[in-house]
Amino acid sequence: MNFDISSIRRQFPILQKKVGGQVLCYLDSAATSQKPQPVIDAISGFYTTKNANVNRGVHALSEEATVSHDQARNTVRKFLNARHSHEIIFTKNATEAINLVAHIFGDTLKPGDHIACSVLEHHSNIIPWMQCAERKGLELDWLPITKEGYLDLRETEKILAKGKTKLVAISGLSNVVGTLQPITEMTALAHKYGAVILVDASQLAAHEPIDVQKLDCDFLAFSGHKIYGPTGIGILYGKTALLEKMPPFLGGGDMIQSVTNAGFTCAELPRKFEAGTLAAADAAGLAAAIGWMEKVGIENIQKHEESLIAHTLTELQTIKGLKILGPTDPQKRTGCVSFTIDGIHPHDLTDILGKEGICLRAGHHCTQPLHAFLGITASTRLSVAVYNTIEEVDQTIASILRAQKLLQKK
């Protein structure tokens, strides 16, 4: 398919919205992406023609809803190239997926066991492990990163070689410094020393193709809303052997085989981990988002975003007092560029830009340990998606210069 940016943009109704008289310039897709019409249609289409409780009853509508949900699961399976559909667990978001593993896999660990995560993780891939460590009396090891923002594999191996680490949790793509992490090498390293590995693919899934069989990771999590899909739906991928061994997470309807006064037996995978009524409309929306990305072509998305990132890096570096966090080589950056400007607080900058319809993220982006590592408390982040344009980046640069002039202390 030929890549035509105007045709892409027309499919996102929100991009027509005006803010303060200006057309929306949305550069915060690392927080959440906007949704194309086919995704919006899939959600309303489910409620308009298929809505019933999935996996309950045998009436015609319930069957249609169940078929839709099973198809969505299979779409996700193909997206990740998982071997089996039952290895795809629907959750609320990546956070819930990681918490699921931290609870049920974490509960199989013994006091004194170690778990490890890196300094550049999002809080959602830190806090569940801290809580797990507290519950089970485990040690949490911090895997160091290099100055550029890559996992330091040499130092990591030294930690794993002690033989105490049972689980490693790392992000596939940093949501601040935009570095693709060596997850294939990291997976091999974890397995070499007998640890299982969870990959947080929240950022990765929007920008890079994922093949869990090739990668060989044990768990992988992502959220639907960051890949052009709806909020309220996320995915946990897990290898069959591990998922089968683990106890259930939440208890409730649909996760059981049978219940008696004496107790219960679990349902088979994946239902064992999907208690309660499923977010079937959101699953249909997620499947539509994946279908949409594949129709556009992931390689087209990558190529377009690479040109945006390269342009952003070049232009930002012309601004006096601006410091880029992480690599300045566009080959080493995916999805976002974060920066600080001397004497300008990120909240002031993004507030002023926001009045011109420009949406950037300010703060610590849920990565306080990484910001502490970088020696700052907050930064501003510009993140891109397939619908962004070079003109939007230029408009943002001009606006940053105006804000700088306004706030400059003489």
Place this chain on the structure above:
Amino acid sequence: MDLYADNILDHYKHPRNTGSLTDAISHREENISCGDDLIIDLTIDDGKIKDLKWRGQGCAISQAAMSLMSEELIGMTVAKAETFKPDDVYKLLRVPVGPRRFKCALLGLHTFLNTLRKAQEKPLQSWIETVSVDN
């Protein structure tokens, strides 16, 4: 009206009453959502705020609000100062502060009220108590 009005920018660029005091009650508060912090040094004499100096890092809104407040508070009776409310801060700022920025605007108030409570040997109050409008 623009949040970055002239009076705000003036106080941000030329903050009043910054620095520190000796023999003063000192207290620090942090805005947990962004990591900004303020420290206030306070002296009280004869039931009045005798002097106040402050320092810290933050955005234009938190710095300007603290600067404006400091001018207002010096010389005020403790009895009046301890009733200072979010609305009083907004009146000093003279611009509408929306839900995105009220935490910035009220960091100074929270720090001040707790410095005063420390001086009076009262227990510190929570952020919720400071920003709550119905007390």
